[in-house]
Amino acid sequence: xxxxxxxxxxxxxxxxxxxxxxxxxxxxxxxxxxxxxxxxxxxxxxxxxxxxxxxxxxxxxxxxxxxxxxxxxxxxxxxxxxxxxxxxxxxxxxxxxxxxxxxxxxxxxxxxxxxxxxxxxxxxxxxxxxxxxxx
Amino acid sequence: xxxxxxxxxxxxxxxxxxxxxxxxxxxxxxxxxxxxxxxxxxxxxxxxxxxxxxxxxxxxxxxxxxxxxxxxxxxxxxxxxxxxxxxxxxxxxxxxxxxxxxxxxxxxxxxxxxxxxxxxxxxxxxxxxxxxxxxxxxxxxxxxxxxxxxxxxxxxxxxxxxxxx
Numbered sequence: 001x002x003x004x005x006x007x008x009x010x011x012x013x014x015x016x017x018x019x020x021x022x023x024x025x026x027x028x029x030x031x032x033x034x035x036x037x038x039x040x041x042x043x044x045x046x047x048x049x050x051x052x053x054x055x056x057x058x059x060x061x062x063x064x065x066x067x068x069x070x071x072x073x074x075x076x077x078x079x080x081x082x083x084x085x086x087x088x089x090x091x092x093x094x095x096x097x098x099x100x101x102x103x104x105x106x107x108x109x110x111x112x113x114x115x116x117x118x119x120x121x122x123x124x125x126x127x128x129x130x131x132x133x134x135x
Numbered sequence: 136x137x138x139x140x141x142x143x144x145x146x147x148x149x150x151x152x153x154x155x156x157x158x159x160x161x162x163x164x165x166x167x168x169x170x171x172x173x174x175x176x177x178x179x180x181x182x183x184x185x186x187x188x189x190x191x192x193x194x195x196x197x198x199x200x201x202x203x204x205x206x207x208x209x210x211x212x213x214x215x216x217x218x219x220x221x222x223x224x225x226x227x228x229x230x231x232x233x234x235x236x237x238x239x240x241x242x243x244x245x246x247x248x249x250x251x252x253x254x255x256x257x258x259x260x261x262x263x264x265x266x267x268x269x270x271x272x273x274x275x276x277x278x279x280x281x282x283x284x285x286x287x288x289x290x291x292x293x294x295x296x297x298x299x300x
Binding site for chain 1: 189
């Protein structure tokens with residue numbers, strides 16, 4: 001699984017908020033976090049998580065772009081986030097798989113775990129996210 | 136022999152029932168955790184016994200209805216469907232003992248707004264008619280990997296099973 005050190009049950013992730021939900025992505029999949037005050041870099045595949053999750057019309061503010069390390073040939077990939085939060089460690093055994101049939105395509109998640117009384121959705125890497133959010 | 140107890144509820148305003156033995160739990164809908172990016176028929180998941188139980192709003196699956204129903208619910212009925220568990224988003228959960236109340240005699244009619252394909256038939260309890268839900272068929276229509284309906288299905292003792300030839 002992405003983000004898990006060999007021989008370790010710990011998963012180091014960057015957490016962020018988007019659309020009122022709490023997400024995480026493995027730190028080894030993160031290239032850079034950049035303020036969304038300006039536009040994304042030219043040629044970036046932007047997965048607008050904040051916009052996709054907007055409920056009742058207007059999305060909340062996009063605070064930053066989280067650039068991911070893209071393993072494929074799709075070019076740079078960035079997520080929008082309301083705000084990046086912190087780097088934490090999760091125990092692998094606490095991550096519950098999310099059934100794939102909940103989604104139109106493949107699951108965008110490696111799993112979900114409880115964190116600070118909320119559900120923390122652990123996102124898959126850039127290639128998996130592009131595949132899961134393509135319509 | 137006394138009739139088998141059932142659990143009744145409404146989905147999109149339609150009164151439906153399942154055998155009580157299939158019901159694993161009833162929980163408030165407030166416990167459902169929304170899953171971002173999930174399909175519209177899945178309002179979220181419920182954490183139960185260390186596993187995530189998918190919750191389905193059958194009212195959002197058009198193929199199950201003759202008339203467009205209202206959606207949403209304030210309770211969840213968790214059901215067993217083969218080896219999987221799934222919850223239905225419902226309203227007005229109550230226990231039913233068919234034929235035990237005044238006004239329960241006579242033939243029951245299935246709710247007209249629900250497609251017959253997901254009903255075994257109907258029962259009458261508490262002076263009201265309830266459609267007997269084919270749980271696995273309904274869940275499969277929502278995209279869950281539910282197994283085929285068990286042989287014999289769901290029926291009230293003394294009542295013909297309409298799904299059997």
